[in-house]
Amino acid sequence: MTEVPDRSRGVIALHEDSCTSCMLCARECPDWCIYIDSHKETLPPLDPRGRPRVEAVLDRFAIDFSLCMYCGICIEVCPFDALFWSPEYVYDGPDPLSLLQERGELGTWMRSVPEAPPAS
Amino acid sequence: MTSDELTLRLREVLGDEMRVASSYEVVTVDVPRPGWVAAVTAVRDLLGLTLFDLLTAVDELDAGFDVVLRLWSPGGRFGLLLRTRCPRDDARVPSLAGVFGGAGWHERQVGEMFGIAFDGHPGMSPLLLPDGFEGHPLRKEFVLAARVAKPWPGAKEPGESDLDLAAAPPRRKNLPPGVPRPGTWP
Numbered sequence: 001m002t003e004v005p006d007r008s009r010g011v012i013a014l015h016e017d018s019c020t021s022c023m024l025c026a027r028e029c030p031d032w033c034i035y036i037d038s039h040k041e042t043l044p045p046l047d048p049r050g051r052p053r054v055e056a057v058l059d060r061f062a063i064d065f066s067l068c069m070y071c072g073i074c075i076e077v078c079p080f081d082a083l084f085w086s087p088e089y090v091y092d093g094p095d096p097l098s099l100l101q102e103r104g105e106l107g108t109w110m111r112s113v114p115e116a117p118p119a120s
Numbered sequence: 121m122t123s124d125e126l127t128l129r130l131r132e133v134l135g136d137e138m139r140v141a142s143s144y145e146v147v148t149v150d151v152p153r154p155g156w157v158a159a160v161t162a163v164r165d166l167l168g169l170t171l172f173d174l175l176t177a178v179d180e181l182d183a184g185f186d187v188v189l190r191l192w193s194p195g196g197r198f199g200l201l202l203r204t205r206c207p208r209d210d211a212r213v214p215s216l217a218g219v220f221g222g223a224g225w226h227e228r229q230v231g232e233m234f235g236i237a238f239d240g241h242p243g244m245s246p247l248l249l250p251d252g253f254e255g256h257p258l259r260k261e262f263v264l265a266a267r268v269a270k271p272w273p274g275a276k277e278p279g280e281s282d283l284d285l286a287a288a289p290p291r292r293k294n295l296p297p298g299v300p301r302p303g304t305w306p
Contacts, residue, residue: 020278021279023277023278026273026276027297029273029274035273038280038281039279056278056279057279
């Protein structure tokens, strides 16, 4: 793979642990290429006197790179920093359907996401 | 050349009645349709804007269509937008193919995408669309099949999946931004 700068915008990576299934990226995406499914789970209260919490749990997160136009709006709007630009650009397969990438594949691109610059 | 200097020069070349506006150092001249070819010829010859960059159009709904032209001066390293408007029910603009040869292709593209006729064009055939294509895809009334046939992935709430939506359609439906409401699109 040819060397490219760290912050090149090659492919979009998903940091799954940060995603809260809030749907903002899927709603902002101008190409309608982000698919999210989630379900609600009830968790015990943090405080014994509190009420049980309801949390959305991610079931599916997929980006269809055959539709994506790499505008980066999803990365911009994510309030939880779950989406990142990765500089990798070889992420296709022999089959065009391989451009529809599920969360497992989107997670592998996190390996090449550069560290955030130090806060100034 | 700064935008202020360019505005002054444009007034000398085109006369005072031309509306010249500048925004963030981009100068735009609004030219009445009958003077379109004369104005473009004048700025090419008198201001050195000899590089034809692009010609496109904007659908301004009831106000009609704007045809927008960008020219550049390779010697002076400044650019300019020229714009002319035609009404929706008389969508025709004089052709610039005689001023800039390269404008011919752009006018063919604008012609098929917006349904604007370019008077005096040497060969107004479609450039990109396949034979038999109906409609003008960049007009706002053109129905985008992909936005009608495909459900919006953002309609779900957090904690919902496609199966939930199919089982119990929500009372208040989320609507995708930028797409006309159901029933208002022809």
